[in-house]
Amino acid sequence: DSGVTQTPKHLITATGQRVTLRCSPRSGDLSVYWYQQSLDQGLQFLIQYYNGEERAKGNILERFSAQQFPDLHSELNLSSLELGDSALYFCASSVLGASSSEGYTFGSGTRLTVV
Amino acid sequence: DAKTTQPNSMESNEEEPVHLPCNHSTISGTDYIHWYRQLPSQGPEYVIHGLTSNVNNRMASLAIAEDRKSSTLILHRATLRDAAVYYCILSGYKIIFGKGTRLHILP
Numbered sequence: 001d002s003g004v005t006q007t008p009k010h011l012i013t014a015t016g017q018r019v020t021l022r023c024s025p026r027s028g029d030l031s032v033y034w035y036q037q038s039l040d041q042g043l044q045f046l047i048q049y050y051n052g053e054e055r056a057k058g059n060i061l062e063r064f065s066a067q068q069f070p071d072l073h074s075e076l077n078l079s080s081l082e083l084g085d086s087a088l089y090f091c092a093s094s095v096l097g098a099s100s101s102e103g104y105t106f107g108s109g110t111r112l113t114v115v
Numbered sequence: 116d117a118k119t120t121q122p123n124s125m126e127s128n129e130e131e132p133v134h135l136p137c138n139h140s141t142i143s144g145t146d147y148i149h150w151y152r153q154l155p156s157q158g159p160e161y162v163i164h165g166l167t168s169n170v171n172n173r174m175a176s177l178a179i180a181e182d183r184k185s186s187t188l189i190l191h192r193a194t195l196r197d198a199a200v201y202y203c204i205l206s207g208y209k210i211i212f213g214k215g216t217r218l219h220i221l222p
Contacts, residue, residue, distance in 0.1 A: 033210065042202075042212050043159065058211075090158050090159070103151075108157060
């Protein structure tokens with residue numbers, strides 16, 4: 001157990017639907033990062049939050065949004081889902097943020113299947 | 116964003132040392148070099164990181180070139196459980212993962 005909790009572990013939904021993925025960071029960590037990993041693809045950085053505020057943005061689609069709540073958990077919302085959105089979605093956390101020397105702790109991911 | 120270049124795949128025999136190279140010629144002075152690995156069906160796992168000096172921990176060693184334009188992750192005695200994709204990344208404003216090196220361990 002890495003200390004980063006992602007729920008649900010698996011999710012199957014239909015095209016056009018909306019889903020919410022949840023991430024609880026490791027205790028004490030202020031930063032949360034979201035990554036998408038499609039089959040045979042590397043990890044694509046989506047977005048970072050630090051202490052409730054958006055800190056950095058990657059290749060996140062307009063149909064996707066995220067937020068970090070006062071208790072520091074984060075949610076990634078995916079809407080108007082397409083078949084191509086099927087992927088593993090990872091959350092990671094760190095005490096501070098990017099540009100620091102610390103490593104990230106990753107969760108075990110949510111596997112999203114769009115049918 | 117500074118980028119890294121790694122071989123797509125490497126092979127090594129079990130119980131032998133493995134040297135995984137990474138080129139990062141555009142590294143900035145404040146970028147740390149991080150290594151992560153991802154086992155099948157799992158999230159990435161932190162391995163080691165460094166700035167200028169070589170680093171050792173229980174998992175591996177990191178050798179950093181004097182000009183910092185390249186680094187090498189060293190697994191001293193590979194086991195079958197070390198078969199994974201190894202990512203070399205630079206800490207910066209956005210943490211970007213490349214394709215990594217898929218390491219195969221032969222029994």
